[in-house]
Amino acid sequence: MRIFLYIIMPIITTVCGEFLLKIAVGSTPLSFGWDTLVLLYTSPLILAGVALILLSATLWVMGMSRFQLSFMYPFLSINYVIIVVGSEWLLGEDVRLNRYIAMGLIIVGLVIISKSNNRQIQETAKEISNDTTP
Amino acid sequence: MIISLDLLADSNFNKHVVYILVTALLLRILMDLCFKLSVQGVSFESQPLKSAMIILKSPALWAAIVMATVNFWLWAMVLSYYDLSFAYPLFSICFALIMISGRIFFNESLDAYKLVGIGCILASSAVLVLG
Numbered sequence: 378m379r380i381f382l383y384i385i386m387p388i389i390t391t392v393c394g395e396f397l398l399k400i401a402v403g404s405t406p407l408s409f410g411w412d413t414l415v416l417l418y419t420s421p422l423i424l425a426g427v428a429l430i431l432l433s434a435t436l437w438v439m440g441m442s443r444f445q446l447s448f449m450y451p452f453l454s455i456n457y458v459i460i461v462v463g464s465e466w467l468l469g470e471d472v473r474l475n476r477y478i479a480m481g482l483i484i485v486g487l488v489i490i491s492k493s494n495n496r497q498i499q500e501t502a503k504e505i506s507n508d509t510t511p
Numbered sequence: 512m513i514i515s516l517d518l519l520a521d522s523n524f525n526k527h528v529v530y531i532l533v534t535a536l537l538l539r540i541l542m543d544l545c546f547k548l549s550v551q552g553v554s555f556e557s558q559p560l561k562s563a564m565i566i567l568k569s570p571a572l573w574a575a576i577v578m579a580t581v582n583f584w585l586w587a588m589v590l591s592y593y594d595l596s597f598a599y600p601l602f603s604i605c606f607a608l609i610m611i612s613g614r615i616f617f618n619e620s621l622d623a624y625k626l627v628g629i630g631c632i633l634a635s636s637a638v639l640v641l642g
């Protein structure tokens with residue numbers, strides 16, 4: 378249940394938020410001016426996307442105090458899979474092989490980085506147990 | 512690098528978009544460093560309320576919030592030009608650059624695992640831009 382609220386929910390809300398944002402701004406290239414700012418802060422689709430991403434960030438930060446980062450990091454891979462596959466299926470983007478390779482590299486990278494935290498935590502735990510056992 | 516980004520951009524390409532993309536990336540990293548700076552030396556466990564007050568008074572926090580707002584604007588512009596399946600994975604480069612910045616500015620540890628992970632992420636960005 379906690380995993381659903383603090384890890385799966387942030388993933389779902391981020392992905393939905395990014396898709397909404399892309400759908401909202403994707404049809405017309407934005408210019409660098411006031412009209413863009415007005416559009417950003419008045420379009421319901423964009424505001425809904427931002428709200429979802431903010432909700433996601435809040436839940437994720439709350440999750441950080443409940444789970445170890447090394448446990449949470451690999452879950453971030455799911456974001457990249459859904460975004461890349463979803464961009465092809467839902468948005469009809471031309472997703473070439475290199476984007477799938479990049480997605481794979483990011484997943485491998487995230488998993489390896491999470492191992493680092495594991496090791497640090499284990500080392501700290503070992504140090505603590507060494508300190509307490511004479 | 513800019514030439515390669517040119518090739519990947521949509522047909523209605525505007526050269527300024529590359530600069531916007533790079534600015535958005537750099538600002539995102541700067542924003543995270545400011546967030547980190549604002550909570551430096553603060554421990555939530557012992558004095559949660561006092562800690563919150565210290566953080567709220569920190570200029571770094573407000574700088575980070577301003578950067579977050581500007582960055583949202585830049586990100587929306589990036590998304591309006593680039594594919595989501597290109598821009599979203601590309602921004603994973605922030606992971607790598609933030610870890611490197613953490614080492615430089617906050618003396619955080621970078622062990623072999625992190626270095627290999629950073630390598631994978633940098634390689635993924637290269638594959639996206641050059642591929």
